[in-house]
Amino acid sequence: MKLLMAVIKPHRLDAVRDALTAIGVQGLTVTEVKGYGRQRGHTEVYRGAEYVVNFVPKVKIEIALSDELAERAVEAVQAAARTGQIGDGKIFVYELDRAVRIRTGETDAEAL
Amino acid sequence: MKLLMAVIKPHRLDAVRDALTAIGVQGLTVTEVKGYGRQRGHTEVYRGAEYVVNFVPKVKIEIALSDELAERAVEAVQAAARTGQIGDGKIFVYELDRAVRIRTGETDAEAL
């Protein structure tokens, strides 16, 4: 099992979710985060002075997947999240040892 | 060392924390997240129209644990978070390479 974690632009969330649903992903978890990277933050004007805000609002999604789905999920996320502009974000994948569905106690692939 | 990550219903948080404390877990980190899964979101009425909100508020907890504790922690979380209704959430476990306590520089098991 894999865990796919992606940091994307907030307004791409719906598109990404649709793309994942299309390939059979049934659940995911979303967190609002702030990113720091090549994409610059913005400036805010405040009473005659400009201030720079370094962090950019992003959305992090986490999806637990069977190994087979993982590859396609990476592609799906990349395609749906892409705008072609700096700050589109990253996809990370790592190995999961276990997964449990709390309600039923089912584990691993069945838990997803 | 393991990292246990669980996505649960917000109002089970206190029960889960108590259950973990009971088996000797000393620390954990909590994040507010939104979940998408089998549990449907809700509808909101707004000036003569209904809108569907797909995401459900959830709480994510992350706990670094020694390998021995991990198994019992999974059980403890599952028991405490369970309401038996759809949307109770998931538990994921993965391997940690290292842990450091920032204050003291202690590492691994001692850091937890």
Next chain:
Amino acid sequence: MKLLMAVIKPHRLDAVRDALTAIGVQGLTVTEVKGYGRQRGHTEVYRGAEYVVNFVPKVKIEIALSDELAERAVEAVQAAARTGQIGDGKIFVYELDRAVRIRTGETDAEAL
């Protein structure tokens, strides 16, 4: 590749980011979280009664790194986040299988 995840005191964030930039880290992702650990929460007075709040505001940072940088990053974070007082937080490191830059499709080290 590694993923370094650290839970730190919120007001150390800028210092940590600066320290990481100094050793060549180019991006990171920040989440607001609440921590539970040895550091006690606070009490709030409300109309003639005191209430205890157990959770402490913390900031979680996640950084994907090449294996080489990982060691130095752990040190940098530890040095910059440390105040010497209880509640300074933890650093966790785990293995990443893959990283993808969404904009370009670059992978692994190039994606960071």
Next chain:
Amino acid sequence: MRTRELWLTVLLAAAADPAWAADAAALNGADTAWLLTATALVLFMTMPGLALFYGGLVRMRHVLSVLMHCLAIASVVSLAWLAVGYSLAFTADQSGLGLIGGLERAFLSEVARDTLKGTVPESLFFMFQLTFAVITPALIVGAYPERIRFSAVLVVSLLWLLVVYVPVCHWVWGGGWLAKLGVIDFAGGIVVHTTAGVSALVLAGLLGPRRGFPREVRPPHSPGLTVLGAGMLWVGWFGFNGGSALTADGNAAMAITVTHIAASAGAIAWAAMEWLRFGRPSVVGTATGLIAGLATITPAAGAVGPAAAIAIGLLAGLLCQVMTTLVKQQWRIDDTLDVFAVHGVGGILGSLLTGLFAALVLGGVGYAEGQNMLGQLGVQALGVGVVALWSALATFFCAKAAAALGGLRAPEEAEIEGLDLVAHGERGYDLR
């Protein structure tokens, strides 16, 4: 209550033409101007003042339900007041017992644009009183947030208006039996605060506490809203107490003066006591002390002087704080936003202190002819006691009726997920 200027005009006019004179005697433009303003100020106290004051104190997931309770009460009570409430409260009791008025003024019938009540249009007097009829059941909202059914709010508030507020209003302000006994209640220590406070306690007891009470309740989700509401209540109270003079003169002016002073003293007393007890004063507490001072001066605002107002405010701040702890920690009654401890206790305390501080020697306006301090205190105690008892009994009945008609308490799921979402299909904040 008339200004002297008007008297004069009348005197002069009376000579010229009797028909004109009667009319001219009646309408005082200045009183009307002030009462129009005061009416707006008292409406402002409920919507949005009280709604925000209470809304800030509850958990985030119930904030809209509290606003909804206040808004719904304001709307529904207004129509009920027009339909029968005003008439029952302010027309004469045919029986002569002074228990309840008649229906002559139902739907304001026979009230035209030029119908007067004292020196002001009767429609204005009706409106001013309406704003009091609205805020009183709205005060009770603080007893039951986070767990009541919305339908129960409507049923209880409407019934309560008719069986508690309207009769008590008639007894004290409508020329009823307490008025005849000479009870002093300038702006509602008995009619508003005692009734609401006692009823809140009863209702909270019947409804049962919130899940987790008292150990695991959460602090206010937005004290800033509460301070905003408290500021509005403070300002609005100038209309509440100042408008109760029904004239634009020194009575109104002194009423707002003592009102303001008591409010300040209440805030200071509460904050000081928190500072001593907990090492730091809170803004929610200070705002609560402010409201305690305001509630407590309310019956006295037409009768006492500024020095007495300081005493009244300080006592209010101290006693009401003690009572919040007592009710919640000792009695274990989840009167969630302390309606009884602040308004009930404040109203009762103020009504009694009015008997004391009305004394000329204490800077007050003195007693009616033939009355003395002891006598007045007795009358005040009687008034408070009977009204408290009646409020408790009648509220019990209202709650039982609501329980029969659809239930009192919201399902547990609503309490957990939030009344906002479950009862109203909305969320308080969508911050993205």
Next chain:
Amino acid sequence: MRTRELWLTVLLAAAADPAWAADAAALNGADTAWLLTATALVLFMTMPGLALFYGGLVRMRHVLSVLMHCLAIASVVSLAWLAVGYSLAFTADQSGLGLIGGLERAFLSEVARDTLKGTVPESLFFMFQLTFAVITPALIVGAYPERIRFSAVLVVSLLWLLVVYVPVCHWVWGGGWLAKLGVIDFAGGIVVHTTAGVSALVLAGLLGPRRGFPREVRPPHSPGLTVLGAGMLWVGWFGFNGGSALTADGNAAMAITVTHIAASAGAIAWAAMEWLRFGRPSVVGTATGLIAGLATITPAAGAVGPAAAIAIGLLAGLLCQVMTTLVKQQWRIDDTLDVFAVHGVGGILGSLLTGLFAALVLGGVGYAEGQNMLGQLGVQALGVGVVALWSALATFFCAKAAAALGGLRAPEEAEIEGLDLVAHGERGYDLR
């Protein structure tokens, strides 16, 4: 409109000294006191009332832009009103056609501290009317949030003031042709709500919908702000309708009475219908019904009685709710905050109902001599129709002008990232 008291003073004074008399006849302190207050109340409706009402309904990332729209309109329109608006609206038409006034009062020239208009200082009349001129284009803000260019807000609002508001105001309130026909519009059912509502619809159509409309729009980001704003509007409307009497007497008093009753009825009707349709009433809906009731009673507030106010409020709550669905779901016009459905429909409905409920038999003040119900209804319909048409046409022209001068619609990036950040360099909340 003068109070009788004043009449009397005048009569007596006239004998003594004619010069004094003319002066004394003119200024009525009580009317002045009330109109000063009413002016403050109506300003309060726009800033902060309406700004918050609207601000709570949009997405978080656009909240400041909405506040900015209201603030900018208030500032810019105020200067334009001083420069030419007031004069064009309220001085006589030299042509005698009653289409538009002259420039004698541009920059309030010749208006000194003791210049009067009726019984009040002319500067006060100017200010009272200014607050109406401000809120009317501000109402239209609800048509275009989340996607309009800031420069377009300024251009459209200024042009619109001059080509729609000022002439219509002259026609109806400035002694123009509709006034001569005997149209009744006490406080702005035609001048304010019909103009704003119809123009909002046209503007929303020309601007196009928000991204994702109608399937993926988001619910209000902070209904609490909306309720706060609604409460302020409610209270402020006492100044709006009560002040329109221009006197502190029974006319003002009855105006606020029917205003309040219609508001309550509107809220109840809207909530009840939601309860039936969706199983639960929402606070945003209830507040919207309140505003619908207020808008609808506005033209009628000087002419109808309390029973009629209930009917007007209930009809408003029902019809306006139906219209929100119709406009958005059927017509597919993204009049985002329902300006047409609430204000436009409310204003039109109220203006027509005024013709009906002004009838003596229905508790109203009756018709002018020689007029009857049918005739009055005809005049009202004519007024509404012509004004709606003119508003639509002229707004089309304003929008085209703004499109030419810098564009109407903000770039897509601004819509996504938020107008707050992109157009104003700010964020609504920085919660850390």
Next chain:
Amino acid sequence: MRTRELWLTVLLAAAADPAWAADAAALNGADTAWLLTATALVLFMTMPGLALFYGGLVRMRHVLSVLMHCLAIASVVSLAWLAVGYSLAFTADQSGLGLIGGLERAFLSEVARDTLKGTVPESLFFMFQLTFAVITPALIVGAYPERIRFSAVLVVSLLWLLVVYVPVCHWVWGGGWLAKLGVIDFAGGIVVHTTAGVSALVLAGLLGPRRGFPREVRPPHSPGLTVLGAGMLWVGWFGFNGGSALTADGNAAMAITVTHIAASAGAIAWAAMEWLRFGRPSVVGTATGLIAGLATITPAAGAVGPAAAIAIGLLAGLLCQVMTTLVKQQWRIDDTLDVFAVHGVGGILGSLLTGLFAALVLGGVGYAEGQNMLGQLGVQALGVGVVALWSALATFFCAKAAAALGGLRAPEEAEIEGLDLVAHGERGYDLR
């Protein structure tokens, strides 16, 4: 200041009965009605207006402390004003030097319900002035948020009231030496804004900047609150300046007119300059320009006409914006919420411009007999200069006293964790 209507009544009455006449001459119901309202409006400016205006501008973790500062100042100053402040400011100086009044009115002694001051009850005059005494030290809150000790707020505010506000108020409004010289300060350009602004600068300097100033300070945590507060200040200012006429007549009317116009012009000027400098206007900036316009017109509101008000507002918006940058970026003084740049500079500018625009040829009311423009400008400059100097010196002393009594600055931990939690045990938002 009396209305003519009243004059007439007096004339007629005088013939009839001299005893009545004296009395009738005195109380004017209309003036009283308006001043009751104005008093409520000015209290509204501080609580909740100013509290929110400032509260929105600070970091989230300090928001409640700012509200607490305003609330505590309002409460504590009110009692101090009752105890000695009012008497020292408004009774005659026995020495004849016009430096400070006596204690005859301490605790309002000898003031009954029918005691008059001019045409209004003295208790009302006391209350109206109280609201000014409250808001002035509350303005200074903007100088020291996010880092001051709560006890220092109390000590500084109380001392400052006694050594700065009360004497200056006596000099200018209490018949003191500046009044005798003929200084014009209609509603507080000198008494309120110059004193508060200069003192804020001194206090900010002594306290030292926030951690991270000026590079790493954070933008306002909730500009919406700030706009809400600004709207309340705008409306409340009608009471501030309009009420300062003390009469319900053309003086009050023209005062609110020029007030409103200057506010609008200030907002426009600030926004336009931001647009030019940064490519986009901000809502926080626009609201700040509005306040700058209001502060600047304050001394002039009784003396100038609408055209002058435009000029005053525009100059205010431009100069105050330049000064915010100057103070923070050049002088490096962390006057956190720009009290000096907005209120101090506005008050000084306005007080000087009053000397200019009072000229009859510029649409003003003209100078006192024997005075001309140059002379008046000289007097204004003298008044401003002396008051600024005295404010600076006396504030230095107040700050040192507070430093001795428990310290000025909060511990670093409180600055980092938030004054809300550390000093008051509360958090601004609990959004779950």
